[in-house]
Amino acid sequence: MISRRALLRTSVVAVAGAAAPVLAGGSPARATLPGPVRGTTYWRNGLLHLHILDQSLYTVESEAFAATWSPDGSRYVHAAGDKLWSKRTDFRSPVEVGSDTRRFLQPAFTEDGRFVIYQSEGQLRIIAAEGGSILGTVFLTEPHAGTDEYPAVSVTGQVVFDRGVPGGQRDLRQWVSERESRLLIADARQASFSPDGTQLLFVRGKADLTELQIWRARADGTGQAQLTNSTDHGPINMEPAWAPDGATLMYRSNTSPNDPGVVNQLRISGGAASMMTAGSAPSWQPGRRNTVRRVWGADHIATAVAASRYSFADGTAGAVVLSRSDQYYDALGGSALAIRRNAPLLITEPAGLNPAVLAEIRRVLPTSPSARGRVYVLGGPLALPQHIVTALVAAGYEAVRLEGANEYATAVRIADETAPDPILVTVATAHMYYDALAAGAGVGNLDDSTIVFCDGDRLPAETVEYLRRVDPERQILVLVGGWAYRAVEAAVRGGQLPGWPAWEHLLGISLVGVDAEHTAALVAKSFFTSPTVAAVATNANWYDALTGGAMVGRAGGPLLITSPNALHPRPSQYLAEVSASLEEGIVLGGPLALPAALTGLVGDSVTSAGNWDPTETTASSPHPAGASRAAAAPADRYAAFARPTLQRGRIAG
Template sequence: MANTRRLFARAGVVIGTSAALVLGAVLVGAPASAGDAPLLPPVDVVYLNTDPSGTGTANRVVTTRPIGPGVRSELAVRDFALQAVSPDMTLLAGEPRDGGASGRVRVVRPDGAYPVDFGSGAAMRYEAPEFSSSGTRILMTLRDASIGARLYEAPVDAGRPPGPLFFNSGAFCDFDISASKVGLYAFSRVPRSASGECDPSLDPAVMLYNEQSGAVTPVTEPAADGSPVPVRQKQPDISPDGTRIALTVPAPGHMVGFELFDLASRTRTTVPATRYQPDSLDWSPDGRALAYRDSSGGLVGTVDVATGEINNLGSGANPIWRPVPVSPAVVTQVYGSNAITTGVATSRFKFDAAGSASGARKANVAVLTRSDAFYDGLAGAGLAGAKGGPMLLTPKEGLAPAVSAELARILSPGATVYVLGDEGVVSAAVDTQIRALGLTPKRLAGNTVAETGVAIAKELTMAPKEVFVATAAEYYDALAAGAAAGSTPGATVVFSWGDTLPAATANYLRSLDRTKTKVTAVGGPAVVALNSASIRIDATADGRTAPDTARLLAEHSFARPKAAALATMATWQDALTGGALIAGHGPLLLANATSLPVATLDYLIARKGTGLDRLVVVGGTDVVNEHVGRSAGQTVGTYDLYQYVDSPNGDLRVALP
């Protein structure tokens, strides 16, 4: 595979060579050694309701620059008029168009799952939903004959019925609320008429609601004589930082323009580009632009509030949209020319040189195991992850030159290098070579694989909070367990041998205070072995297949991971060093050479839009085909947006959250 950088964006287009020219020269050329990959910056996504019939069945997203206008992806949710998007993009809100009564608000995931409805559409008619600053509540306007209009709120999961956002005397109608990121809200208010309806003769006054203090205050500006007068506007939209309110104002020629009202100075600023007829406004997340719809021409676009520059996103019938930043998922394929150099590549990908500036990614230790036998190294990923270092492979007879160079690069003089297994597993020459580098070797070994596992566990902690038990007769389950242990504070890994629990493991488990330590069985053999030894199992990750067990363990150990690693299950070396790479960030998942196993794919699908947006494929394309990584990126990327980074030798690095 050539040492180049390639970016792929999936939402109707693939960015290839020609797009690289558009996006800039940073996308081409050879990388500097151990440099960071230039990632595609977050793009804004404008959500559109583009159904010309008005039934709300064609909700789409359009990405703005730098990917470019016209990149569209149709939402899975159907029969739904989109009106709001939660701050983290995991929920949508709008009006269901499924044949039921109108006057309802629905909260639903972008894939259409788990819909929650508010209001019956009869006596309680809700409209104009907006998510709270935190995204945990839905704010709505309730309209009926008795109250006119009033703002109501409820948890997004309908954990309790909607109630008034704040209490007033009933003399006002409140509606059209917008939220900032800082707990400040802007909304419109008009008096109620004598008949109880919202007075149509007055333009609504703009009000501010402070979520923290509960205060509701009018927004005013100075009149010619200096006295305060209300700012009046329908559908005011407060900026993300809570400092400005976007307003639509009359412009020459019966047109409409944009103005920004500064809440501190109480002054207005005209957006340079005017002469639109916008029927809605919404801020970009960074506060630099406004999205709008030109009601005279049916065009949707964004306008830079400082320069007036326009980005036309195309036409749409009756669109309702929200600009939200989306960072494309990033898939990085990290590999060397063989298993040993792939291990070195994972270290180069994760750790800076020992002499790097303060704040760099520094390794505290390194862990070494034999490159042609997995037994003694199975718990190594957990040790490396917990201690803060890489897992490296070396031949039995001595340090591979690449490994020796990597140890010298990442470790400060005197740092510990753990050697797993006795001298019959890894020769004494390795210790001598480690000392020659100015480092300190430390053996963790036993007469059996189980004893080595217990020695590693005791090196980590004498009072573990969780112990993962997996068979050492095969490598699949133990590799996933090691990666989980490296990410779980106070966790260790020990071994059964198939369905049998060795004495060393049984004695270790029986020595623990089980009121403070839980035991998790990883895989069917471990379940049988623990049950046969009458040792209580607190949790189980026992799948139908090895990828399924890895999936269950990932669900057990990681509530909302931001990253995950993929490695072949045909061999063990890449998964071992990859487990140490991903430790502290997310789970290790298993892959086939040319496809994703069903269990792995199911796991990724379930995490689309939940924050998992960094994937590392460990091993070259001869081991895990590039298509596998690209498919994984498309699967987790919000609206299928993803970027692929080719990282031979680990030289191109992507930050793991």
Template structure:
């Protein structure tokens, strides 16, 4: 089911906010695994090897750089596939590029091989079976896979295999109980929202969810004792047999359209067996054999689904920030599917870089836009936006003293019916402490970035604000390579072995490591994030703080104002990435290729003079299966084009129905910790 790119991106905003309870709300009319228009279109077939097969001609192509591998699985948008060999899971682009290997699983009950792969939650995770136990981990390898189910849900006498993911977030799998895990086959469903495991089909194996999650294909013996493909509703009702003898049919997988099921067809099932790849048309029951057989086993159809790129901009850099607010936040009293209701707003001086740098972190926690305004008073555009998004009495935070935002700004905020709250200190650094303390007085993490370097601080601010309503931490600013007394005192008051201290940029790292903290233990550690360029630094922040994100923001690395717009509008959705012009920076391109299994939206902030059309096109081609699988939407002044609304409604996106699914813990931003953990005093 299709929905506008904006709504698909905005749906992810609640992910981090709901992390504490383990639930994530998908946008109305959307689903967790929705990587684009529904239904998808059919690409090539993937079989063990891994080999790609043209379903019409039977032409085969061995994918380079994969080595041997079986049990292949496609990401929901077809941009990547994963294969398993031994205890190694490899993820790669269909072209053979951007290869990555997932770490070895931790905490599983055996050292058995990895098999039966599937992508889960929009490509953010990979689920697999090892020794009859289900395990999962982020698709980008940010941390090692771990057991999916508890010991009570998956006791030692069961073997769980063949997991398959529903768009709602549920997982179905085959379970065998006792008798050497070779009998009593049934299909069970894990509902991560309810945290339950329930059998839905007896005498059944090898489940496969349909692309819309409403049905299951599975394998069962027919009356002649031969394995055949059946279908049923997702709850196990309405069982139908869809293949018949004289041979056997196993390893079913749905086509992206939901109209056909591809399977591995066997002649005898013994040592004389010959197997081919075939598919059944569910409307007619007709079976077609793929030419060029025999093929490999475990066939699966590449789902070609559109990813989204967008541009959000106004007539200048000031109105681009307003456009970002309009793109993200509902008008009071209206509830556009996928947009959020603002609870507060943050005001900054539109010409003061230093006092704007921590605003996105505060706005992410307080749930509202960042609105830059002139020092002397509210601009007409800011007045209008405050009235558009906030209910009377809502808090409006002013960052900086009256020399940054005058007392007239306070008076005007009051006159509009809102509650002004000024956050200030003796200087920009003390003000950053005041902002951090407003977020929380008991931080679980603290970012430190230079107050003289917006290109380090803004990606850090986006990360600090990314866990939504969870007041876990904020951002404080160094004075280049030094710490002001206020920031030093603030940091000295925390225990770095209990509160993560994360430095972003070389200056912040130097400032921290060349300061003595009287209250810090000798075992103190911190997490340095550095990069040789602005672009690489932003990518490294993204790699550290987000595992397998669904969305990214792009901003030109020569415009801090566009970066502020990006961090303000997207800070609860995903990372802010700086890029060069005219071409997309190589660091960002490499990152998007690596994360393409999960990323389905790239949003540029600013006009084509900032992020060029060519750079945005490259971003789309890097995260999608190919450049043709990208839909671009232009949001001038943050407004959704009429053509986009019409297309969404025609395909049923605006029904008002809501789908809620569960995300396995950990949820939201998950820092990639240990590789960067560094003793403060080696």
């Protein structure tokens, strides 16, 4: 989740739009991950050559240099002039990662595919792989007199690079934090990790580059052994790239420093090399397979239980959020609360506490006489009658009812419980659920953030009273959807928010799409940085999006909306654009909600065509769905560089 400190860094006034850094070419850095070899790239005569084996594809790109691949092989990044591009081999959804007037070299994906580390003027920098308005950030601020080059990332997250001074020795160093590195191997450069991250290749030789050879070592720098030599392989061997299958490497071989070179292939165990092609800067396309998971049950209540089982092992929830199963009004703010409280969002019939729901509460939420587990009950007795509270108390839980005179007052109570002193406040409509549920997954992913609701294109009195506590100069205002935009505009122009600036000068973020699917995609792009998971729900009902939104938001991913007939172009495009980081696409609800054919469309957007495996989580599945779901996501080692693209500007234009 994004911290309050990181969120505050996003509140940059950007009236004319935010500038993005420019990235330009350079030899690729190495980030080999396990799996089959799906393709290769190399550079020759100013052209980037791509051989994609499973597509029988051979193509070249002009003005492109030094490709490096995402962990699943769905996207590659390359420099072109003053820009860095991210592209797919199916040529869908090219993304301009960044642009600047400076030279940017040697891009390398992080092990999760979320970021690209690169060298710029002798300094390491990092940028979100999905591009957008996130600016490249200094990756290592450690003071030193030399230049840092050739970042490489292992599957375990070990980041190494080489540092040198003009005319002097280059050493391989390991990144420890944004402020610190340590020496790993002296007199070494151009590292490439083995697929399992336990070993690495590096280059060692003369400073004048008249002799360079490839060496091998353990990832901790011990066990160094020379792999190539002048007699068998020539005087200059460099730019090693360890293959994803672990058996071979590609490298560049030159007869002199000015020779354009050839790309050779050599078995890791040694022996004679074989020439592949004339060229340089070789890289492998890995073939890690991703997952498309259907989370569903026999009905909407069972689907909510399945979503809980996806997320929580026994006794690991911090609370439970409970709402009625036949209407969504009181629950619209519940997904953000559930994410912030590390809780599943479950639903039950008002007539009585569903036995399957009570069983799931007992499974995920520990309780005892000295430490009673908390269940938030959304809405008043007309929504969930008192006998449901009585049943929860009888089961040993503390039932905390969050209620108001209507759904807007209830939303304010939920917002106050979620974040009493928010730094970000979102407004969406309660008339339809699409905008609110997509926004709820994003709001819950940010510290100190809340969501309240408008009544179509007007603000109800309860929301007006809440917004009068908000200072748009200090806090970040986000309007999601056209109704919210029109409602806040009318309130400001009509004098309902007297402490606010005039509408023409109001600062904030407006996320208004041409339809609900587009708005949800805008929310995803704005609230999430290169997510590893994303979920798709039907626009035909609210059940799956409500409970699934809380589930995927807790996992750090967005909620997208589509019609049940076909995958809407907006979520399809978003999934393709962030496929470098995605490991799993989630389809919420059963085949009646989203047909089986749509699973394939999601899979081919999440990764390259056919490179995914289907699976499912149901109300009776083992829990959690994966070991990583057993607790809240572990500390993000790149958290200092992850910030949502919430660039404030004048809302009115």
